């Protein structure tokens with residue numbers, strides 16, 4: 611039965627609960643729902659539930675081409691080839707290849723440089739055949755944008771406030787299959803006390819598609835996470851509050867804030 615009030619859309623309800631864009635300092639009105647990790651990192655219908663964030667139009671649309679590039683690589687570098695995800699993943703990869711070929715052709719994997727892994731000798735892969743490819747600059751650019759979105763989104767999700775322009779953060783991305791990274795993975799896992807796993811309640815055999823470990827220390831406003839896409843790319847990031855630093859002080863910090871998502875203000879490369 612109607613209550614007499616105009617029915618609010620899902621977007622209006624969401625914005626009422628989350629009024630400010632969580633990607634540009636928490637002072638700009640949110641007008642859209644953004645998806646982080648991007649939908650492009652998953653086969654259609656397999657994006658994990660609940661990773662929706664309030665965004666202004668600029669922050670939401672500004673990352674579209676980076677979403678495609680990062681999504682493509684996160685899927686082709688996912689070494690988990692369980693039967694239930696293969697078909698959807700291949701379909702998505704082909705879609706993304708077409709999209710990237712149109713929008714950022716220089717970001718396509720340089721397959722002519724690909725080397726069978728037995729010649730590279732330092733990738734630990736469960737596949738019978740795996741390839742090592744060099745990293746094109748557009749992938750580095752996309753990774754920087756997606757890592758920035760991830761730290762803003764996951765901080766918002768777990769700490770329940772916005773990273774502000776006086777916060778500083780730094781991040782790294784690696785392929786855990788590469789020999790020599792095992793210690794880093796073990797170290798990150800030992801540091802971070804909490805785990806969150808992306809799920810999709812209506813898909814029974816959802817598999818390992820997105821998960822992250824994280825920790826937060828209120829006194830320094832120190833937040834850290836390590837997020838893994840399937841069994842492939844690992845993105846880690848840490849942020850500290852105003853005037854704080856990590857005990858080691860060795861990180862090169864990047865100030866976040868308005869306009870930082872396009873990578874133009876970064877000092878992290």
Ligand SMILES: [Zn+2]
Pocket residue numbers: 631632633634638665666667668669670
């Ligand atoms: Zn914004």
